Every structure is written in C-alpha cells, then in structure tokens.
Amino acid sequence: MKVFIRYRGICLALFALLFCFPLVVKAKDSIYLKRSDHSTFLEMGGNAVIYSFNYEYKLKELKNSYLVQSIGLQVPDLGTRRTYQNGGKQVNQRRLDMAFFPLRLGWISHKTSKNHLEAGIGATYYTASSPISSISFSDNMEIQLAWGNTVYFSPNLGYRFTGDNGLLVRATLSPIVSRFTDPNFQFYGGVSIGYNFRKKKI
Numbered sequence: 001m002k003v004f005i006r007y008r009g010i011c012l013a014l015f016a017l018l019f020c021f022p023l024v025v026k027a028k029d030s031i032y033l034k035r036s037d038h039s040t041f042l043e044m045g046g047n048a049v050i051y052s053f054n055y056e057y058k059l060k061e062l063k064n065s066y067l068v069q070s071i072g073l074q075v076p077d078l079g080t081r082r083t084y085q086n087g088g089k090q091v092n093q094r095r096l097d098m099a100f101f102p103l104r105l106g107w108i109s110h111k112t113s114k115n116h117l118e119a120g121i122g123a124t125y126y127t128a129s130s131p132i133s134s135i136s137f138s139d140n141m142e143i144q145l146a147w148g149n150t151v152y153f154s155p156n157l158g159y160r161f162t163g164d165n166g167l168l169v170r171a172t173l174s175p176i177v178s179r180f181t182d183p184n185f186q187f188y189g190g191v192s193i194g195y196n197f198r199k200k201k202i
Contacts, residue, residue: 034199039068039168041194046174047102047122047154048074054102054194065109068120074100098128104156114162122154122174152178154188168194 037058044051054072075098106120127149158172170192177185 035162035166036197036199039194039196041168041170041192043072043170043190043192045188046172046190046192047104047124047156048072048100048126049124049176049188050074050100052100052102054104054192059105061111064111065107066111068104068106068108070102070104070106072100072102072104074102098126100124100126102154104154106156108160114164116160116162117158118160118170118172119157120155122156123151124154125149125151150178150180152176152181158189162196166195166198168192168196170194 039056041054041056042051043054046052052072052074054070056068056070059067059069102122102124104120104122106118109117154174154176156172156174158170158174161167161169171189172192173187173189175185175187
C-alpha cells in the first residue's frame, strides 16, 4: 500500500514550527549567552522521511568538537475512523495509521563556532497498523519502506548553524538504508530549525 502525503500534513508541520522555536533570549543579555547541553528542533524530511520533532542532548565534549544524541517522534496522520467490535459493542473511533521514532548519534565540529560540520548515524523504527510499502510526495518522488514494523538506518552528513540567541538550523544529507527495500540505498535529506537552550554563565 502506498501512502500519499497531502497538504494537511505539511500544514500541521509548519504550524507546529511556531511551537518548536521558543522565544529567544536577546544576544545583549550576556548572562544567558552560554550554550546548554539541550536542544530541540523540527526536521522536515531527514531520518523520519516526512517530518519529526526531536530532542537533542550533548553527550561529551571533545577537544574542538562534541558528540550528541537525539530522539524524535513523527505521527504523520492521526489515522482514519474504523469500526470494530469491542466487548460485543460496535465501536467507531480514530486509529493511528503509522508512527516513526528516529534515533541518532552525531559528531559536531568547531564547538565554539556558529558554523559546524556534522556527521552521524541514525536508526528509525516505524510502526504501521496496515502494510505500508512506500510514501509518495508526488508521482515522481517516492520513498520505499519495508512492509509492516521495521528499523532502517540513516547515515547523515551536513551543515549546522548555532546562533548567539539559540537559533539552530541544520541541512543534512540522510540516505535511507534498509535490506528490506528495493533499492537498499535511497538518496534523501532534510532541513531543520530549532533552539539550543541557554544557561547562565558561571
């Protein structure tokens, strides 16, 4: 079964963007300029194919870089109404069609700079209430998925910007790799916008 992404999902993601990026602290308020270990961002495309809300945590600082891990969630559609039997009663309610849970381990260069190179490896688990073979954005753009519930991998390489006010912007290449799909390697990418939380300078 193919799943076609409609404008409703895109509008939902863009609307959610308003809540993904909190009110930023003005750069002139110097006591809050230090970057914390916590970030959140909305990614369009990327590891979860359509979009995902992600929380990122800095694992370890290296000499001139650092390691991060992130976890995300994507629910592309709240599902369709289905009628089924429950305890002898006929129930009609909305059921979840599918959901994606992307995990990622990444390396970020130039930890004191605004501009960074980032690279990493991701694994995404997705579950579906019905067999889904692909996600189609148009007649000419289609991402193949394995049938049922599975895990696929997404190595990523890209650019990251971290502003003094906490603005976080990412653009990455994140191909989808799975032995259950044909082809096994699918070229893909994503863009993100989010917020790196601030903390008081010591």
